[in-house]
Amino acid sequence: MTRKESKHNQAVLAKDQNLFFSPQIEGQLCHFTEEESLHIIRALRKSKGDLIMVTNGNGCIYEAQIIDANPKSCLAEVGTPVLHSVKKETGVHIAISLIKNTERFEWFVEKATEIGIDIITPLICARTEKIKINQERILKIMISSMKQSFRPWLPELNPLVSFKDFVLAENNSQKFIADCSASEEDHLKVKIQKSSGICVLIGPEGDFTSTEKDLAKTHNYISVSLGANRLRTETAGIVACHLGVLGL
Numbered sequence: 001m002t003r004k005e006s007k008h009n010q011a012v013l014a015k016d017q018n019l020f021f022s023p024q025i026e027g028q029l030c031h032f033t034e035e036e037s038l039h040i041i042r043a044l045r046k047s048k049g050d051l052i053m054v055t056n057g058n059g060c061i062y063e064a065q066i067i068d069a070n071p072k073s074c075l076a077e078v079g080t081p082v083l084h085s086v087k088k089e090t091g092v093h094i095a096i097s098l099i100k101n102t103e104r105f106e107w108f109v110e111k112a113t114e115i116g117i118d119i120i121t122p123l124i125c126a127r128t129e130k131i132k133i134n135q136e137r138i139l140k141i142m143i144s145s146m147k148q149s150f151r152p153w154l155p156e157l158n159p160l161v162s163f164k165d166f167v168l169a170e171n172n173s174q175k176f177i178a179d180c181s182a183s184e185e186d187h188l189k190v191k192i193q194k195s196s197g198i199c200v201l202i203g204p205e206g207d208f209t210s211t212e213k214d215l216a217k218t219h220n221y222i223s224v225s226l227g228a229n230r231l232r233t234e235t236a237g238i239v240a241c242h243l244g245v246l247g248l
Helices: 003-014 034-043 102-115 135-148 163-169 210-218 233-247
Strands: 019-021 024-026 029-031 051-055 060-068 075-084 092-097 119-124 174-178 198-202 222-224
Touching: 019 034, 019 135, 051 075, 092 102, 092 233, 102 119, 102 135, 102 233, 119 163, 163 210, 174 210, 174 233, 198 233, 210 222
Parallel strands: 019 051, 092 119, 092 198, 174 198, 174 222
Antiparallel strands: 024 029, 029 075, 051 060, 060 075
16 A cells, blocks of 8 residues: 555545554454543443444554443454555654653654654753653553554654664664754755665754764764754654655
């Protein structure tokens, strides 16, 4: 299925419908968590026999029929997928510094998921002021955003890692580092090639240090511009994500 066909099918499916998430689809049975069950049964007043749309975040959206309207552990029977999306060989990976303002980082995660990001890696850089992250909360935001945008794939959320360890380990063939000093001629949108996925490093408030930039370049990261304006970390992440999705 092409990206264009997938977007068309998602638009048709999303009209006047809710998408629910279940990490447990076993055979023809779909088990919902208590939180999701409460949403389905109490908030939306669904009952036994009702049809709903569900995904496990692994590329499929199913039509399912509720067979046990338990508000603590709703159970549904799934049919064949109404949308099946093959995982792309080329994806968008944004490795981004944590932000002092947690809400701004969460905003980035939410919007990047809606746009179509594939992988998010939170980074600790030399100038990163916040060094902890609530992985469980971030995952919940991603799931909510996936459902809102009717995406069949849940992006991958990597553990928090230091800038150095990440740069030494990342093997993506197209590797970029957003650099405030890069010229407009080196804009990310003209550097992306469709042949393979991309990874873009986004720095903290105050940008990457010169040592970090040198380390990245030593490991084949290309310095790129995200435009003439100075961007906040979360805005830069969104710009890079959008350009990556469009470029691939």
